[in-house]
Amino acid sequence: MILVIGAAGKTGQRVVAALAGQGMLVRAQVRRREQVDLLRRLGAQEVVAGEFADPAMLANACTGANAIYLIAPNMYREEASLAAAVLEVARAAGVARIVYHSVLHPQTEEMPHHWSKVGVEAMLFRSGLPFTILQPAAYMQNLVPQLRNAAETGFYRVPYATATRLGMVDLEDVAEVAAKVLTQDGHEGATYELAGTEVLTQDQVAATMSAALGRRVSAEVQDRVDWAAHAHRAGLGEYAVATLVRMFEYYERYGFWGNSFVLSCLLGRRPSSLGEVLERETR
Numbered sequence: 525m526i527l528v529i530g531a532a533g534k535t536g537q538r539v540v541a542a543l544a545g546q547g548m549l550v551r552a553q554v555r556r557r558e559q560v561d562l563l564r565r566l567g568a569q570e571v572v573a574g575e576f577a578d579p580a581m582l583a584n585a586c587t588g589a590n591a592i593y594l595i596a597p598n599m600y601r602e603e604a605s606l607a608a609a610v611l612e613v614a615r616a617a618g619v620a621r622i623v624y625h626s627v628l629h630p631q632t633e634e635m636p637h638h639w640s641k642v643g644v645e646a647m648l649f650r651s652g653l654p655f656t657i658l659q660p661a662a663y664m665q666n667l668v669p670q671l672r673n674a675a676e677t678g679f680y681r682v683p684y685a686t687a688t689r690l691g692m693v694d695l696e697d698v699a700e701v702a703a704k705v706l707t708q709d710g711h712e713g714a715t716y717e718l719a720g721t722e723v724l725t726q727d728q729v730a731a732t733m734s735a736a737l738g739r740r741v742s743a744e745v746q747d748r749v750d751w752a753a754h755a756h757r758a759g760l761g762e763y764a765v766a767t768l769v770r771m772f773e774y775y776e777r778y779g780f781w782g783n784s785f786v787l788s789c790l791l792g793r794r795p796s797s798l799g800e801v802l803e804r805e806t807r
């Protein structure tokens with residue numbers, strides 16, 4: 525039985541589906557009871573619902589699991605305490621393998637949601653448990669709302685300069701690798717950077733959207749103050765907005781990308797391009 529913690533999010537749903545697609549027995553941990561049916565439809569045999577702050581829920585979720593995939597929520601201030609609690613129950617339950625969903629370049633102190641993952645990685649090194657760490661780049665699927673907007677308006681709006689160079693990764697490729705390292709031997713102690721092959725300016729992203737949509741799309745800069753005001757109105761919390769603004773500043777100043785060699789080796793093929801992912805999303 526493989527336990528996926530944080531299974532109802534964007535990442536977890538794809539990891540559960542990839543594991544179930546290989547015929548693996550999956551137990552999904554979700555926060556809300558309303559999410560149980562969704563996870564069952566994705567192929568989870570068992571679903572455990574509850575808050576991370578509930579130690580009995582975590583202990584119950586880990587009982588009988590031989591592997592754990594740990595996904596903390598995006599921009600989650602309590603990531604270190606969640607990881608510490610999971611490691612404790614994993615040790616008590618005798619779990620044979622733990623895979624942590626980290627992020628590309630967690631050493632980036634300027635981005636708090638990356639930096640918080642360095643501490644969790646170090647916790648794994650000290651844990652004595654058999655661990656593997658995955659460090660994915662930003663997902664290409666994050667662009668789907670902007671793709672829909674561009675289909676209507678002809679503009680791809682970003683809160684940083686359109687010359688900003690970013691590397692992304694297909695979340696389906698990440699889920700395929702997650703399923704491999706959870707089910708194959710030989711990945712213990714490994715830290716794998718997962719990045720796609722392209723490093724694109726936002727003007728090039730707009731051109732890729734144009735090709736997928738069959739209409740002209742131009743990249744346009746959105747003022748970060750306007751972006752933050754809009755994000756607040758849409759209900760995003762203070763910490764998330766401030767963290768994302770810091771991420772945009774970092775992106776604009778330095779760019780952000782990794783190397784695709786490790787992902788290609790793990791997949792045994794070339795990772796998906798942005799054009800392929802956007803075509804898939806417009807089908």
Ligand SMILES: NC(=O)c1ccc[n+]([C@@H]2O[C@H](COP(=O)([O-])OP(=O)(O)OC[C@H]3O[C@@H](n4cnc5c(N)ncnc54)[C@H](OP(=O)(O)O)[C@@H]3O)[C@@H](O)[C@H]2O)c1
Nearest residue numbers: 530532533534535555575576596597598627660661662663
């Ligand atoms: N997005 C990217 O491009 C990217 C790239 C690389 C790495 N990552 C990393 O991937 C991870 C997962 O991101 P994601 O967007 O897939 O996750 P997410 O949707 O933010 O969160 C996953 C799940 O955690 C649940 N949750 C939140 N707080 C909880 C609590 N207190 N108790 C129990 N459950 C709780 C959420 O429940 P609800 O559904 O009820 O909200 C959600 O279903 C993050 O750590 C992120 O840093 C993301």
